[in-house]
Structure formats: structure tokens, C-alpha cells
Amino acid sequence: xxxxxxxRKILFGVLVVALAAVGVYLTAASPSQHKSAPRAARSTxxxxxxPAAPASPPAGISSQVDSGNFDVYRLLPFxxxxxxxxxxxxxxxxxxxxxxxxDEQPQAYAARLQPLxxxxxxxxxxxxxxxxxxxxxxxxxxxxxxxTASLDQxxxxxxxxxxxxxxxxxxxxxxxGGSNDSRQWAVTVAxxxxxxKVSAFEPADVGQAGDTGGGGTG
Numbered sequence: 001x002x003x004x005x006x007x008r009k010i011l012f013g014v015l016v017v018a019l020a021a022v023g024v025y026l027t028a029a030s031p032s033q034h035k036s037a038p039r040a041a042r043s044t045x046x047x048x049x050x051p052a053a054p055a056s057p058p059a060g061i062s063s064q065v066d067s068g069n070f071d072v073y074r075l076l077p078f079x080x081x082x083x084x085x086x087x088x089x090x091x092x093x094x095x096x097x098x099x100x101x102x103d104e105q106p107q108a109y110a111a112r113l114q115p116l117x118x119x120x121x122x123x124x125x126x127x128x129x130x131x132x133x134x135x136x137x138x139x140x141x142x143x144x145x146x147x148t149a150s151l152d153q154x155x156x157x158x159x160x161x162x163x164x165x166x167x168x169x170x171x172x173x174x175x176x177g178g179s180n181d182s183r184q185w186a187v188t189v190a191x192x193x194x195x196x197k198v199s200a201f202e203p204a205d206v207g208q209a210g211d212t213g214g215g216g217t218g
Contacts, residue, residue, distance in 0.1 A: 060074055060075060061075065076157060077157070077160070082196065083162070085196050086162045089116055089197065090151065090162075090166050090189050090198065091149045091151050091164075091166055093117065093149075093187060093198045093201070094166045094187060095147050095148055095149040096112055096113050096116065096147075097147070097168070097201075098145060098146075098147025098168040099145060099146050100143075100145050101143075101144050101145075102138040102141070102143045106126050106135070107126070109126075109129050110125055113125055116197060116198055117197055117198045117199075118190075118192050118197045121197075121198055121199060141174040141175055142175045143174050145170050145172045147170045148168070149168050150166065151165075152184065161188050161189065161190035161199065163187065165185070165186060165187075165204050166187050167183070167185075168183055168184075169181075170182070170183075184203070184205075185202070186201065186202055187200075187201045188200040
């Protein structure tokens with residue numbers, strides 16, 4: 001179709017106006033698109049970083065096993081962070097359990113261990129510490145004990161619990177002198193709601209071959 005100069009000028013003007021309108025539309029739409037992304041990100045729930053919160057383990061291994069890059073946690077009911085939290089709980093429990101003073105009240109002693117143990121173990125510890133014969137002897141001797149703990153071994157892993165072998169090393173001072181004592185414990189750490197807590201413990205040579213029953217008070 002042949003267009004006169006006048007018609008070509010009119011058509012060119014219409015195209016310029018149309019392109020300008022498209023540019024304005026894209027410029028106005030772009031900020032709203034960028035703003036929608038942060039809103040979507042904020043809607044994603046954020047879990048707390050507390051060490052006691054259990055996390056689901058990753059999926060199993062379907063590809064060929066690579067001995068140089070083998071992630072054993074993908075085959076366990078506990079992920080890496082949860083496993084480390086359980087180990088830390090067992091170690092800190094043994095150290096706290098073996099640290100006490102003759103003038104410390106049973107309630108204060110139990111309160112120090114309370115964050116690390118479930119309710120049943122907490123009650124057993126309180127009763128054991130307050131036993132008249134034990135408390136009277138410690139007061140008479142002015143006994144002060146400090147304890148450190150080392151993780152030795154994983155004895156058993158269950159769907160909801162891990163049993164660690166932990167050695168506690170005590171330095172004990174009394175009015176008549178001082179001494180050192182070392183004892184290995186089998187400490188069961190189990191899921192307790194959204195936390196990992198000691199659910200049982202006893203001397204390692206007694207047993208705990210995978211059970212999560214009542215604990216001892218040593």
C-alpha cells in the first residue's frame with residue numbers, strides 16, 4: 001500500500017505513542033514484581049536455631065556409594081546437628097552430675113541438671129542427692145567434687161534415642177585430703193518433645209544395650 005508523506009508521518013506518530021505507552025507500563029509493573037518476592041520469602045516459616053530442636057534426617061542413598069564422600073547421617077534416624085546436640089547433652093550431663101558441694105541444697109543441684117534431663121531422671125537425681133546418709137556424710141567431710149567428661153563411644157542408636165559411653169573424671173576434696181575418681185557411664189539421650197534430654201543413665205558395666213528405661217543416680 002502506497003502512503004503519502006502526510007499519512008506516513010501520522011502512522012509514525014501513532015507508533016511512537018504506542019511504544020511510549022508500553023514502556024510506561026513495563027516501568028510501572030516492574031517494581032511491583034520485585035516487591036512480591038520479599039513477601040513470598042517472608043511467608044516461609046523460620047525455625048529457631050536452638051540446639052535442642054530435632055530435625056528430620058535426609059533421604060537415604062540411592063546412588064552408588066562413594067567411599068570418599070560417604071554421608072553416614074543419611075542412613076541414621078538423627079541428622080548431623082541433632083546427633084551433635086545429643087552428644088553434647090550427654091557430655092555436659094556427666095560433668096554436671098559429678099560436680100557438687102557439701103553445702104549445696106538438693107534443689108539447687110537438681111536445677112543445674114534440669115535443662116539436660118527429662119522429668120523422671122530429674123526426680124531421681126533430686127532424691128539421690130538428698131538421701132540422708134549421703135548428704136550427711138558429705139557435710140561432715142566438707143566434700144567438694146568437680147568433674148570433667150569425655151565422650152568415649154556410641155553404644156547404640158534407636159529411632160528416638162542414642163546411648164553414649166561417657167567417662168566422668170572427678171577431683172574430690174575433703175577435710176581429710178583429696179582424691180581422684182573415674183567412672184564410665186552409659187547415658188541415653190532421647191527426643192523429649194522438641195528437645196533432646198537424658199532419659200536414663202547408669203554405670204557402663206551394668207548395661208543399657210539399647211533400652212531407654214529408668215536411669216540410675218550413682
